[in-house]
Amino acid sequence: MSIPMLEVRNLVKRYREVEAVAGISFAIRPGICFGLLGPNGAGKTTALEVIEGIIPPTSGEILFSGAPRTASFREEVGIQFQHTTLLDFLTVRDTLVTFRNLYRDAESLDYLVELCSLQEILGNMNNKISGGQSQRLMLALALLNKPKLVFLDEPSTGLDPQARHHLWEIVRSIREQGKTIVLTTHAMDEAEYLCDEIAIMDHGRIIAQGSPVDLVHRHCGGTIISLPRENVTIPLAGIPLPLREVNGLLEITVERIDLGLETLLGLKIDLSEMTVHSPDLEDVFIHLTGRKLRE
């Protein structure tokens, strides 16, 4: 078995009374895209910044290529933060050149400019570029040093759908080059599209881990029928199917859709406004916590 690119053991980060990260452990194989998925405030960014070495851990162990991080760690990883800005009065080109010169071994600027579609904004000042352009520049900065491991903290937050999909394609192409990626997100579609493996975080803990397909199969097999709660006038205990109530909706999980509908019709339940969908990571999160990801 190959040595994990990154291994985290019992990582804890405490701020006075608040335990932002409550003892998480995971190992990431080289060359995969690993996602930390969870709602805002779950502890994803804190966990990531502790792993990146930006903030110190309260306790726990972090191994990079099987060994504790050393001073060379910063030469070998690329980081894109969720919230950060750059020097206002530098152009995009100046910024790339400045950051490039901070590393011993750096990527070709032409390659990065093309990869991140920065050609048209090279002469613009940093304070005169859009949110999407800024995110692409931040991604280019994270790739400047030919990193083996790339951290992306909510890389598509605040982007319009087109810019978001453009960014996803760039992340995918990085992944195809064999780089290991760790990203945080609260968007399950992003996690499903980009990640080979996911750890779902809530209240500082990892509550489930696996590939997106595995997680859905393990926690939400079957099909989900959703109904407005007020459609059901009989006691819920009288419905012989697994169900839960979420935000005024009743979600009923069935192995076979035809048999499920037959049962509900037999109970004279009003099926108007009914929806049927295959479970996804959102359903896994609801199944595990009783809440939606964006609540």
Next chain:
Amino acid sequence: MSWKRIWVMFKARNYEFFRDKAAFGWNFLFPFLIIAGFAITFGERDFSGYKVGVFPSVTEKVDFSRTNLPEKFRRTEHLQFIGFPDLAAGLEKLRHHQIDFLVRQDSTTPQYWQLGASPKGDLVERLFQAGFVKEQSGFGIKELVPGTEIRYIDWLFPGILGMNMMFSALWGVGYVVVRYRKNGVLKRLKATPLTAFEYLTAQAVSRFFLLIFTLIVVWIGADLLFSFHMVGSYFDLLVVFSLGGLCLTSIGLLLAARGTSEEFTSGALNFLAWPMMFLSEVWFSLEGAPQWVRHFAEFLPLTHLLRAARKIMNDGASLAQVGTECLALIGVTLVCLVLGAALFSWNE
């Protein structure tokens, strides 16, 4: 330590300074405006003595042809006589300290008005009373001081340069680094191999370079306009201003070592800058000030910078003669740099 990384950050900071046109322009314009303002206020005005109101007088320019005021008083240098039609008009100006003394010129018995709390009024009263006494000849020995007179603007000029340097160093480093920390620029830099020492060195060297660049440009510009009096060596003066620039920059770095609140940093910078503005003899000498004030001023680095600069500019002192001041500046620099580097945090 990597010199390449220091050079890269030095260049980036300088680009920022030169491209931020508003801040760049202000750094040069501010000292010019202050010097020009003071030159106009104190340099080109003929009169800087006491103002005596005289009534009755039809015009503001007093007609002394039928006055009872003693001639000796009227001919006193440094007195400016301003005419008023009546007592009420004169008293109005006296109450507002727009004149120092008011006298009736048509009465045979001397009659005058002054404000009880006005020291200037007291002095003019003595001059007025002395006007009635016959002058004694051969009293004491009067000797005129030889050499070129040092104008107030010559004395003030190093103060303005030092003050500009202080604001530029404290805000250009202290405030800017805290802003970078708050908006995440420092966090982004922390994610690279750049070390805190390299970053701080680049910031200090960049600010020092910009301070000296600004100093030279302002000096040349102001000298062309006002022809400053320079007795000592330009090289010595450059050394003194360089030490002062390093010292003030290192204070800025110490203040910027921690914190993300621009409001707090601004308050702390003001707390430090304003005592130096008033007690380091930027505008006026502390001669005659309470002893404790003068002792306190000795702890302010700007005091030493300005004292050394004035000794060189106005009195022609050598570097050896301003050694104490230079040592004080070096001492503060070292203490602040060591503390600033030890306390520095990228994101706390």
